[in-house]
Amino acid sequence: xxxxxxxxxxxxxxxxxxxxxxxxxxxxxxxxxxxxxxxxxxxxxxxxxxxxxxxxxxxxxxxxxxxxxxxxxxxxxxxxxxxxxxxxxxxxxxxxxxxxxxxxxxxxxxxxxxxxxxxxxxxxxxxxxxxxxxxxxxxxxxxxxxxxxxxxxxxxxxxxxxxxxxxxxxxxxxxxxxxxxxxxxxxxxxxxxxxxxxxxxxxxxxxxxxxxxxxxxxxxxxxxxxxxxxxxxxxxxxxxxxxxxxxxxxxxxxxxxxxxxxxxxxxxxxxxxxxxxxxxxxxxxxxxxxxxxxxxxxxxxxxxxxxxxxxxxxxxxxxxxxxxxxxxxxxxxxxxxxxxxxxxxxxxxxxxxxxxxxxxxxxxxxxxxxxxxxxxxxxxx
Numbered sequence: 001x002x003x004x005x006x007x008x009x010x011x012x013x014x015x016x017x018x019x020x021x022x023x024x025x026x027x028x029x030x031x032x033x034x035x036x037x038x039x040x041x042x043x044x045x046x047x048x049x050x051x052x053x054x055x056x057x058x059x060x061x062x063x064x065x066x067x068x069x070x071x072x073x074x075x076x077x078x079x080x081x082x083x084x085x086x087x088x089x090x091x092x093x094x095x096x097x098x099x100x101x102x103x104x105x106x107x108x109x110x111x112x113x114x115x116x117x118x119x120x121x122x123x124x125x126x127x128x129x130x131x132x133x134x135x136x137x138x139x140x141x142x143x144x145x146x147x148x149x150x151x152x153x154x155x156x157x158x159x160x161x162x163x164x165x166x167x168x169x170x171x172x173x174x175x176x177x178x179x180x181x182x183x184x185x186x187x188x189x190x191x192x193x194x195x196x197x198x199x200x201x202x203x204x205x206x207x208x209x210x211x212x213x214x215x216x217x218x219x220x221x222x223x224x225x226x227x228x229x230x231x232x233x234x235x236x237x238x239x240x241x242x243x244x245x246x247x248x249x250x251x252x253x254x255x256x257x258x259x260x261x262x263x264x265x266x267x268x269x270x271x272x273x274x275x276x277x278x279x280x281x282x283x284x285x286x287x288x289x290x291x292x293x294x295x296x297x298x299x300x301x302x303x304x305x306x307x308x309x310x311x312x313x314x315x316x317x318x319x320x321x322x323x324x325x326x327x328x329x330x331x332x333x334x335x336x337x338x339x340x341x342x343x344x345x346x347x348x349x350x351x352x353x354x355x356x357x358x359x360x361x362x363x364x365x366x367x368x369x370x371x372x373x374x375x376x377x378x379x380x381x
Contacts, residue, residue, distance in 0.1 A: 309333025
């Protein structure tokens, strides 16, 4: 069962387990010795507030909070709750609870910011330990001790996060490779069918036509039983020529690339993103270059939604409008004040420009990212 959980899920359950058992000793005593009724109520409020904040922060990715300021606010409240637990219970539990916070920091902020957060939250432990009975020097040493423990937890969490990101990136790249390989196989299949149809039409069709004409001449020059055999041969040649033409027509009719399967393969390996793919069944893409453009644009949309948008859901709709292929996409990510054109978006524009295509983008803070592209298919027959 554990192998099916990702590192964030394991961190969630481990943190909640630790939170539950660290508070058990004090919870079993209704009024711990030396604490007033108000102190008991306050420390218990801080304890349950810590558990609730931790539970919210470690929700599964599809339900995770997408606004950074809200995530950081919950982290701040989590830290304050941990320090309040030690302050109101007159114990050293704050240091232990801050180790749980240390394991979360790399998942919600850059490593440098997490290290600064770690330093300041343990500096706040000095007055808490001095309240318990330590001198200021002893309280500082205790804070440094817990800082060392928390640093180990913090670095371990950084390593786990980077390993998970590398594994997810590998899965995504593998899906892209499989989709590209499938499209190349489809292009090769289509090219081979076209080559065979041309060979049948140009070579076999030409020879059968010449044979039919020669038999026509022979039918006029022969007499008696020989003429009957010549006419039968002429009829068979015409039937064979008709069969060849029908076979060539069928080979040319099935000239659409299987873009649907390639797109499904592309989205299979995308972690933490639910992709709603809607492809018009009547859409036919015959040119490999057109299919390649649409596949690469869909790939870039997915990459942006995962890497930059922090989206949990993406809608992709592919359809045609007369002789134009249309791709519309929208995610539920964090959005931005304006579109930033990196290499990916520029590459999409350049690909479409080669075929006189057009693309437009819309985004706003809290409203995700959307695009609409049009790819003319005039070269299709």
